[in-house]
Amino acid sequence: MNAAHAAGQRWTLADLIDFETLLAGVDETALEHDRLIFNRDIRPDLPHGDERARRRAGLRAWLVYRREAGAIETGSFWQQGLRLVQVALLVGMASIGFALVAGLCAGANPGVHVILFFGVTLVLPWLVFALFMFARFLGSGSSTLLARCAGRVMSLAAPSRGEDSRQRLRLLRERLTDAAVPRRALQAALARTLQIGAVGFNIGLVLAFVGSLLVFDVRFYWEATPQTSGLVASATGVVAAPWRGVWPAAAPTAAEIEASRARYVDGSRRVPATPASTAVWWRFLLMSLLVWGLLARVLLVLCYAGIERRALAALDFQSPRHRSLWRALTRIERGAVAAPVADSALVLDVGGSGISAASIRGFLLRSLRVNPHEEQRIGVLDEAAEAAADTALAAQPDHVVLAAEDWGLSPRQVGALHARVRKAVGSQTPVTWLIFTRAERGPGAPDSDHLQRWTRFIDGLRDPAAEIVAYDPGL
């Protein structure tokens, strides 16, 4: 299964929310199991070279695997909630826009004040947008507000109360809104949603305007106290610039503008009713709604979608918790190099001669192939030393070496000692009697006569796992 390839590298906000939810609740045992799956199924298919791409693909593949293994709903709550909000905003704002234009066009007034119409339907919403952007700039560090908005969105799809809701908010705040990249993505998603509402508003405006034109005889005029025809002409020229070349009839000329100015005759306002002035203004207003209203908002929706996508593409999963997760999943476990070598020996100083294991170590390594691991005294008055020797014997050493001075053969004592050792370690453990003499500079080779007697005695024990060795300082 090419898990990494199937998962893809493209992260969505829903993925990120699910990922952080999962990460917040993951435990060591589950991670250990995941590591095995990761190494078996996911790692082989990760892209080579680019560590960032590997991490994105790997973590997403892990998320997909976890989703398949168990229900993680937080991301889908987000998606569903966001869709609900978008639909609600689209329909709601469309209704508002519709009602607004219907009110302007089909009211008791004989005509539509074009400047008012333009101001209410286009200038005002863009002012609101500008104010919103300014407020966002000032409160750009307010992750609490952002988290609350996101939490409310999720709650629409999965209403929750109390602790669950608080936990969700905490997660959103800590994991998604306190870091720049996820915060940017979240902001873009919410901003896109608001613009979808604005698109709905403009759809309502356009529909109501077209409907009004088809159903009513709508007249258009403008009026002002000072002589502002030139100003109006300049303004309309700027606004109509995008379509002037394509549809010149939708760009009012100075004469048409002047002709449509309302005048007072005998104290009452007279709205000019020429077909030409009516036509140019409705075309102008329609194109304004379409270009500066609907199209601009659609572009904003696309722009925010792009910001969200780019923000998610910039996720590098380098925060400490992400790095910790990545290491847990990709950790190379080292196994044991080897078991300890079974060549350790317990050295027992018979009678407390003072011989040390260190002084005979080389001989033991090269001659007997054993490593003196522990040393004790035995056959002494010191009860504590005797007890320590018994404890050491009871630990089942690999080998027992009894170091005895060459003159010290006392058959009964040696026999009893041998039986005691054999009883403690069993019949299979090799037991070696190492015979030495005490010399000036440490242990020396034993006297040959003494050695002969020792050899006869040890052979007489008829213990197949027992041996006698003469110490050789030259070895």
Next chain:
Amino acid sequence: MAMRTTQPAEWVVADIPCFAVVGKVNMGKSAVLATLLEEDDDRIIRISPEPGETTRCQRLSLVLDGAERLRFIDTPGFQQPIEALRAIRALHGGQTGTPGLATLQAFVDEYQDTGAFEDECRLLEPLLQGAGILYVIDPGVPVYDSFLAEIEILRFSGRARLALLNQRGEDGGAREAEWREHLGKAFNLVRVFDAHRARFATRRDLLAALNQIDERDRAHLETTTALLDAEWQQRREEAAERIQNFLRSALKLRERGHYGEDAPAAEAAKRAAIKQASRRYFDRIAALEREAANDLLALYRHTAIQAEAMTGFSEDLDLASDETWRRLGLTRQQLTFVGAAVGASAGIGVDAATFGHSLGIGALLGGLGGGALAFFKGDAIPTLRLDLARIGPLGGQRITVGPPRNPNFAWVLLDSLLIRYRQILSRAHARRGDALASDDEPSASIARALPGERQKALARWFRSLAKSDDNDERAQAAWRALLDTLAAIEDEL
């Protein structure tokens, strides 16, 4: 003494590349393996100057993620190579050609239970089963006939052969050229490898070299090398993480005490409380540093040494000592520049918020302020920050001490751990005991040699910690700076 019958062991298995490490006694075979496999536990691989330390063949494996990737057989050294060679040739007798595997098998069958060539029989067993050969010699010793006999015996096996010149110390390769001449005739490859100094790159290269002597396991060895590379990268990242966690804990550390205002000698009580709290503060910092160092040691599989035993750290990090502040951290000039850069960055933030109306004055003042602060404080030995607060309506004052006012504090801590890191990477696993060689890496400051950009990234993060604002982006930038620094330390070794 009657010899026990040798029990045949299965040394070589299919699908796992296996190499027997052979050579004369005391050439450093076990040391090579200990360093290669990162094993410093004497209970697993015993290393000592005592000839014959390795008493029998021992299987040592590189196990990664539960799978045995490589197998090495540590063997007892050749003890009687010349006699063994004669015996082998005698067994070969009048047959045509040179002795081969069959003759070696006959040799082992003949002598294994007699005690005559016990070591030679043991070390030939894995070769007879198909193991490749890593032949270890010390190029500082003359090319005696006994070595030539060993080489000849190994050549008879026909196995893939790699010779390692276990160069000990700076002058260890006095006869290297002579050795290469002899080894080149009988071995597929000859490599230098100082078991007591080899770093990761050298170990990795050696494992990669195994690919060159036997191509049958090429894919497997390449995968193994890739896993080791991944493991090394992970260790480095985790080391950067641990160093950062240590710095975070240390820079946030505060120590508290209290004294009674109503006491007869309130002033003396206050001084005593401050002194005790300060002592506790420095002790805790040292303990944190030691703990972080031990973490790094464990991360790099150094189980036999503790932080206290490392060069220059025989005592805990002594922040009360003038010497520590002189030796570690940034120089006064560097502190000034870095302080200016970080201060300037903060000033630029002010300019941005006022839409540039401050005409860059924010940046200038920030730069001057940051630089001036660093200049004046950079030379002071640590005076701890001190806060006093009333405990409650019943009287008593609580004192809170820490951190030192000296802006070099964070850099001193950082330097301490970076130097440790360098020492840890320098220490080969073949080294035994806490005693450290005289030619260990000197404890020169590393922070002073950092590139400006990395110093700035770290300084920004230190600054945000000082303001109790552990900014995520700055922390990440600091982590990356640490990671790059650790990689640079490795490259320099």
